[in-house]
Amino acid sequence: MSSAILERQANSQGLPGLKSFRGPFLVLLVFAVVIPQVHSDYLFDAILTPFLAISLAALGLNLLTGYAGQVSLGSAAFMAVGAFAGYNFLLRIPGLPLLAGLAFAGLTAAVIGIVFGLPSLRLRGFYLAVSTLATQFFVQWALTNISWFSNDDTSGVISPPPLHLGGFALDSPVRRYLLCLGVVAVxxxxxxxxxxxxxxxxxxxxRDSELGARVLGVKVLRTKLFIFAVSSFYIGVAGALWSFAYLRTIEPDGFDLDRSFQILFVIIIGGLASIRGAFLGAAFIVVLPLLLSRAGAILLGPGFDSGLVDLVQKIFLGALIILFLRLEPAGLSALVGRLRIRRNAT
Amino acid sequence: MAGAAIRLSGVTLSFGGILALKGVDLDIHAGDIHAIIGPNGAGKSSLVNIICGIYRPEAGSIDFDGQHLSRMETGRLAKLGITRTFQNIVLFKGMSVTQNVMMGLTHKTRSTPWGQIIGSARARREEAHAYEIARAILARLDLTQVQDRAVNTLSYGAQKRVELARALIAGPRLLLLDEPMAGMTAGEKVRMIAFIREAQAHSGVTVILIEHDMGVVMELSDRITVLDHGKRIAQGTPSEIQVNPDVIDAYLGVAHADDGDDAVLAA
Structure with missing residues (x-):
């Protein structure tokens, strides 16, 4: 049994090895078939759709930070690039299919990701993290101040076009959720x-040794730029989904440094270098606060002070995060992995 | 693949005005196990780092396998058939033992990332091949029992062997071993010597060995180069080196006379 744990540890830190896709597929089936039977717009609009978008962004960041070790504080900027690029492609190319718009959104973010990934060729760790802040501030500045990006709309808040998939209108919370689910699953x-x-x-x-990698013939610079591009693609698509399917408005303000930190916390809580960690962490960071405020509303009844609940919820979440990092630094993913081993052993 | 010869001529290197290597010549024959020895600070590691392209020599040249090079490039080592192990173990701690060893075939990968994602025929063939020969080399180095473990859970000696396996998997022509026995128990050293011998006999690879344990050096080496203060003070067979007065001086006459090496040398 101990060797099973060790094997699991090796895997949880990086590679799924030769594992099958059965488990993830069953989860997908539940989310695609069972959950849509629930009749609750709130569930889809306020919980599951943002959960999926943040999961996807966290997955993108985990490829970059968890697997390749390149710390980034610019995730929200790439989400913004994806959202605005998707908006502009769909706006300016009439008849462009939605999925193509999402792909172009991701590709635009990937190009920006390569440009802002160039410092990674020279900088590491904290220094790289600080340089990615430049992405964060520059992109937000550009999107706010260059009115072409928002189609010269003076209100500052623009709406995405109506969403269609083929001839199928994505006009209900469940349908928008299923769009997100499909994209995220693929x-x-x-x-x-x-x-x-x-x-x-x-x-x-x-991530583990640049020198060791280089000596063995890994093209370190190319690998870094490649993963910056892939990561930014994922985060860009996530940003487009966030704006189109969840918020249904597009504005630079939602993609601020707080959002970047939120996504970084998601992968730290969920587990670095773990695919399922992105989803577990997103569930923790995105869904738990919603559940807490719901619980607060129910417990305190109508007429409760929403500001107070907000505060209590933040304290509670903060305490949970600290407790969690202390007890399980490898993240929720490692926790789930261990529970599964224990279950198999008994 | 047979081993390759490497020759360094007049290699000079300095750090901030301090000369680390002064016009060092090094002539290593194909298929030899060639040890480089010398007291601490003699320039052994500098020499290895020049061969690996980590340092750029200020003067001198390198001939590797008939190619004349003014400097080596780290990124091209694997393609040239040069692999190494490190004095301070350099393994990828986020991977299993097998995955670490598979990394030794990186430079032979032809499949693209996209091919690996969709599982192209080439990607699947490469992956299966890498896995298979990694398992084979792990079996040869007696690591089968730990092949699926996270590499950082292994003992120090076993980690050194994983490094050796990773360096051997691609069938190198020149193998640099930077203190492969450091920190090992006597029993582990005996096994490591056997593994290096076996690897050398198996493929005829040229081996450059940096090692402080004179017993190991004398037992393994075909030829020995002795460095002191960045200069080559002797080169020859183990029996020649043992009686070379300059070598004895270097070991007895400097501050390192008390570390036991001299006793072994004299023996």
């Missing part, structure tokens, strides 16, 4: 495949 599958092969090993090698 991209998650691709990410799982990516990290389980030679490229995934090269990412971890660059």
């Amino acid at each position: 991209l998650t599958f691709l990410a799982m495949r990516l990290v389980s092969g030679q490229t995934g090993r090269a990412l971890i090698a660059v």
